[in-house]
Amino acid sequence: MRTLRFLLQKEFRQIFRDPSILRIIFMMPAIQLLILPWAADYEVKNIQLSVVDHDHSQYSRQLLNKVTSSGYFQLQDYSGSYSNALQQVEHDKADLVLEIPADFEKKLIRENESTLFMAINAINGVKANLGGAYLRSIIQDYNREVRLKWVQLPRFSPEVQIEVTSSNWFNAAMNYKLFMVPGILVVLVTMVGSFLASLNIVREKEIGTIEQINVTPIKKYHFILGKLIPFWVLGLLILTIGLIIARLAYGIIPAGSLLVIYTFAAVYLLAVLGLGLLLSTYTSNQQQAMLLSFFMMMVFILLSGLYTSIDSMPAWARAITKVNPVTYFIDVMRMVVLKGSGLKDISPHLFTVLGFAVVLNSWAVLHYKKRS
């Protein structure tokens, strides 16, 4: 016990003596949480629209008014020919071209139907998809309005019409920050938990102090606990800072209990610390550890459901997300923060992550050798 206490004392001394580590620990969550959620927004705004209006009629103007007043589109230019508009696309000035044929109004009134042409710049897939969808729904909306104006509908519509309205549960205003902030917080905790810990151990290897430790009768588990506990504490500290920032800056107050979040975080940190430990036993210098960490972090973030929905991934990717601890924590954070889930609801996640913790830590301990 005395040995462990001393190891911890030494570890904390070293951490608090390194001003750059301290800065990283406190600045990283602050900066990331204050900046990233604003940028990581799924809503596509400011879509540059180029309009080719051959009609110049009242109807076409009404349509354009409706499109531009939606807030999603900015009228980039209003050109006379399709080739002009396409040039705008080629120069990357326009994302969408809407062509209104010369007989748009005439056909609409006479034949009761008309066509519009839409060309989408698909270089940015997300923007193209969403932009096209927005424009389509606006045009549909416009279509309905036009009809309502013309036809005095009978009391009961002769045609069966199904209108769908939706309401968003747990996040009524579809506020993306409510969704992103907990996820980003998870990434932060993961970084501190696994990578800071693994770099710390590898550093001891690099400067040779581990050699000096290895010739002492110190027990393997003492040394490992001495490394795990400080970063476990730091991880929880970052989580706390993050939750405070989420509350102050975004007004995010978890719907569920904080105790649930902390319980899960405590177990989760054990798992990622085990991963960090494992990384450190397989690498021999900080550069290797760093590169490996970057690689893992990319996989972790992109296959965690933080930015993209897991359900839309191919089967093999879904399989990877199943063994990605980050997935579980992000899920739990969202469940607790948005839905107010309790311990019982997250217990499958909890036990899975506990399993990760056991496997990763035992693997690391078995692979850590005091002699070669």
Next chain:
Amino acid sequence: MVSVKVNNLTKHYGKKKELTQALSGVSFNVAPGELFGIIGPDGAGKTSLFRILTTLLLPDGGSASVDGLDVVKDFKAIRHRVGYMPGRFSLYQDLTIEENLEFFATIFNTSIEENYDLIKDIYSQIEPFRTRKAGKLSGGMKQKLALSCALIHKPSVLFLDEPTTGVDAVSRKEFWEMLRNLKKQGITILVSTPYMDEASMCDRVALIQNGAILSVDSPEGVIAAFKQPLVAVKDANMLPLLNHLHHFEGTQDAYPFGEYHHVVLKDGYAAADVSNYLQHQHAQAEVQSIKADIEDCFIALMKQSG
């Protein structure tokens, strides 16, 4: 009674293609309380040997024991009894002198006070700076701190891997004084060094090259084993002189040695023969017969084996 016993120890690194034989059948014994030097050039296998004896490395073959304990089977017990000072300074640079010492004392379940008398001579020299971080110390002070940390648990055997490499001449001398004092406390000390002149400070020395021991003897014994005549030659033009000396029929070996060239002669030749030979090209050459020192002996031994 033997303190360290090494028997036919072998160790290699790497796979078939790039096999490096670090140790090929090393054997020697060290008596308790002995100051034993292991002398050899870089890459001779000194560090590998020390790492095996301090249980950091597993040998491929052979056996070794420290304090009667096997380095493979009883490694846990050995770790309580040995002090190890690696060649590279490997204490925590961001902890102070005192914190480092305290840390290593605690790991061994002891305290600075308990063994203070053992490290007093060494530690008292750096104690005035005890709140300074280890990374901010000079080379000599770092070395003293490392030695203090290796001694704090009162080890029965002390392993010092190239403790004087990269240390100035005065500090080196001081360091050897410290080791001689430690010896009086009954600690067995194994020191490795690439500096041959340090051999004379040891009780006995082992000369190691390419993973094999060339000789184990007292410094006096090593010198006594050198039987051939030796002369020192000096002239204004040293480089051509060496070439000419190599061509002399009575020369077995010639090499630069400080401001002189040392020439090992074949049996039956003497300094006068060298003077005669040099008369034409180097009339001013100063030739004198000298007694071999330990360095000459090692050079001769290395040439023989290599």
